[in-house]
Amino acid sequence: MKTKRRRSLPLPLLIALALLLFAAGVGTGWNGASAYYDAADPVLAAAAPPPLQAPVSPSDKPLPSPTPIPDREGWALTLVNFDHPLPEGFAVPELTQLRNGHTIDSRAYPALQAMMDDARAAGLQPLICSSLRTWDDQERLFEAEVQNWLARGYIQAEAEAQAAMWVARPGTSEHQTGLAVDIVDLSYQVLDEGQENTPVQRWLMAHCWEYGFILRYPTDKSALTGVSYEPWHYRYVGADAAKEIMEGGLCLEEYLSR
Numbered sequence: 001m002k003t004k005r006r007r008s009l010p011l012p013l014l015i016a017l018a019l020l021l022f023a024a025g026v027g028t029g030w031n032g033a034s035a036y037y038d039a040a041d042p043v044l045a046a047a048a049p050p051p052l053q054a055p056v057s058p059s060d061k062p063l064p065s066p067t068p069i070p071d072r073e074g075w076a077l078t079l080v081n082f083d084h085p086l087p088e089g090f091a092v093p094e095l096t097q098l099r100n101g102h103t104i105d106s107r108a109y110p111a112l113q114a115m116m117d118d119a120r121a122a123g124l125q126p127l128i129c130s131s132l133r134t135w136d137d138q139e140r141l142f143e144a145e146v147q148n149w150l151a152r153g154y155i156q157a158e159a160e161a162q163a164a165m166w167v168a169r170p171g172t173s174e175h176q177t178g179l180a181v182d183i184v185d186l187s188y189q190v191l192d193e194g195q196e197n198t199p200v201q202r203w204l205m206a207h208c209w210e211y212g213f214i215l216r217y218p219t220d221k222s223a224l225t226g227v228s229y230e231p232w233h234y235r236y237v238g239a240d241a242a243k244e245i246m247e248g249g250l251c252l253e254e255y256l257s258r
Contacts, residue, residue: 004015013041015025026049026106035099044111048090049116054146074249075107075238076108076236076238077238077252079170080173080177081225081227082168082169083226085171085172086171086172086176086177088171090171092105092177093105093106099128102128102132102181103131104132105177105236107134108179110213110234111211112212114203115211115212115213118211119203119204120209122201124185125185125187125200126185127183127184127186127200129178129182129189129232130175130182130183131182132178132179133173133175134176135171135176137172137175138167138168138169138171141172142163142170144159145167146159146163147159149162149163151204155182155213164226165226165227166228174233179236179237180216180233180235180236181233182230182233183232184200184232185198185200187200187249193229195232196231205231208242209239209245209246211237211239212236212241213236213237214237214242215233216234216251216252217232217251220250221254224254225251225252225253225254241255
């Protein structure tokens with residue numbers, strides 16, 4: 001039996017077939033690498049998938065906005081003294097008219113009215129003798145006090161220094177804030193240390209903090225306030241601050257510097 005021999009493809013045909021397979025493989029390989037596109041080619045760029053985003057580490061995340069720190073020097077705690085003058089032209093936002101031509105910052109008015117009403121309900125006769133002063137008012141008062149010391153023989157600089165212990169220089173008076181009032185006893189309308197012995201002052205010194213007021217210039221704080229003892233000058237600072245100031249035996253300068 002004759003064995004049949006398989007015919008082998010001619011060599012030229014094998015070479016041609018190999019070349020075709022090679023070309024097909026190269027084409028497939030090129031399509032598979034299309035993710036690495038040329039960004040300058042608009043067709044390839046449009047067809048390309050979006051680039052992967054790197055995971056954001058905690059240190060890369062934007063920091064949250066800080067919690068605002070409460071402002072301890074808000075309107076009720078405005079510090080006014082020789083070292084902290086008001087800007088010229090300062091004006092209280094809104095005023096409430098009191099009796100006898102006096103005015104006060106409207107935000108402090110309810111507390112003042114409650115304090116005066118309760119003092120009267122206790123059988124006392126408090127009288128407001130000074131409240132808001134304009135810049136011009138304060139300037140006139142200070143100049144009059146300077147003239148008083150000049151008449152006693154003091155030279156100008158000494159007279160001004162002495163006057164500033166009793167009447168604040170323009171821009172440095174709490175009365176210009178609309179938050180301060182001078183209160184006297186109807187039976188004793190003199191602004192001197194004898195005021196502290198009147199029934200009205202004894203009651204106010206004991207209770208003013210309950211209404212958000214403080215005795216602004218205590219007898220033992222003159223070195224800090226720069227103002228002599230005034231047992232008639234009350235300043236609104238708000239209920240919380242007034243309580244802390246009273247309990248700590250502080251003046252406003254000490255309270256704000258803590």
